[in-house]
Amino acid sequence: MNQFLKNKHLVSRAGFGIHHNDIEKYRNLNPKKLYQELKNNSDYKPLKTDMQPVTPQQYQEMSKATDRKPYNQFNRNYNSSVRKSWHSQMINTSSQLREKMALFWHGHFATRLQQSIFNKDIIEIFRKNALGNFRDLVFEVSKSPAMLNFLNNQQNKKAKPNENFARELMELFTLGRGNLYTEKDIKESARAFTGWSYNAFGEFTDNKKQHDSEEKVFLGKTGNFDGNDIINIILEKPECAHFITGKIYKFLVNENPDEKIIKFLSDKFYKSNYDITTLMDEIFLSDWFFSDKNIGAKIKSPVELIVGIRRIMPMDLQNGDTIYNFEKLLGQELLQPPNVAGWPSGTLWIDSSTLLLRMRIPAVMAGYKTLNIEPKSNDDVNMGKDEKKVVVNKKQNTITIHWDGISNILNEDLFNLLLSNPNNNLQKMITDFNSDKSKKHLMISIMSTPEYQLC
Structure with missing residues (x-):
């Protein structure tokens, strides 16, 4: 495997994919040096x-x-603002590794709340501790108003423990x-967490009067x-x-666990006192990370897919909600994991309807096609409430792609640039289909394949 393909694999896993300004860097930089650069550029x-x-x-x-x-309007607007700000950070920041791991922790310590300032607080906990120490992260999350609220620990009192x-x-x-652990361990630990709550200002409190001190x-x-x-x-x-190592391996490397490697990694992780950067x-510095079985082995999550498209294909959004509607339609909306277990992964991202939608989105972005579609009802998210319909149509889809800004990309081998494992039959089929069309159409055609869903 050549250096460019290794770097492409690296930035798809340690970040959100190739950026249109960095093609030469990926071609010329040693993968180990590129990883060091990703790590060094991860300031919070x-x-x-x-x-x-x-x-x-x-x-x-406001809440009282x-x-x-x-109050409700502020929460809707501020949640939307946080979502868009983080999405933009994933696209544009050089701190790719930090934001990628923050997204992992968001799905791992899943919370879903109306209270927007609690949401902002826990997202910052994920981002700040993304590459730090897992011990610190667990303590901060456990004492955050978002987690204490979502799992009802403010109702956990010595007279009536709440085990959530x-x-x-x-x-x-x-x-x-x-x-x-056993059910007895759950009951005993619930008693230990009695009194953990937060005050009216969202600050952690340890109420000794409600703590079971036995x-x-x-x-x-x-x-x-x-x-x-x-x-x-x-x-x-x-x-x-x-x-934790097993979950991170599935997120960054391969959905099919290699138990020998995970055991080796987890021993290192434990001995480092849970240092995430270690x-x-x-x-990312191992040879096995770049093995053939790990290339193109992961299905991109909706956020990874949409953010990745926006990194390779710069665009302006006249209606910013359009992009986030795409993610919602595909089943992943930031700040809205479906339940406490977080989002699914792997093949669970794909069914017949979502695959067709994924393949249509690049052409919709380019203005070649339109969408008129509603997201699936998700009562886990809606909690019994009526969901506002999200319909993406021509009037809403006012996206301008800056083709002039990626003229260098259009002269590249687009198959090797965009696909993890391009095969000759696919290349011939798409090339023949676009024989009388522009390189723009060729690029969109490649991004509209099932193979583009893999990284």
């Missing part, structure tokens, strides 16, 4: 939204007002379903444990490192 900066921020006090006053319309957070902490966030037995240990103790006991278990180094 908070998202800048296009809305005037409000203080926690102002937000609290008799007329809820301003304690269960998901082990089942989904640290150990894996049914791995190492002795607890958890994962074979006995003591007067609180929530901090429970998290630390879990993190002492190598099984936690193995579970794990990234072990993955």
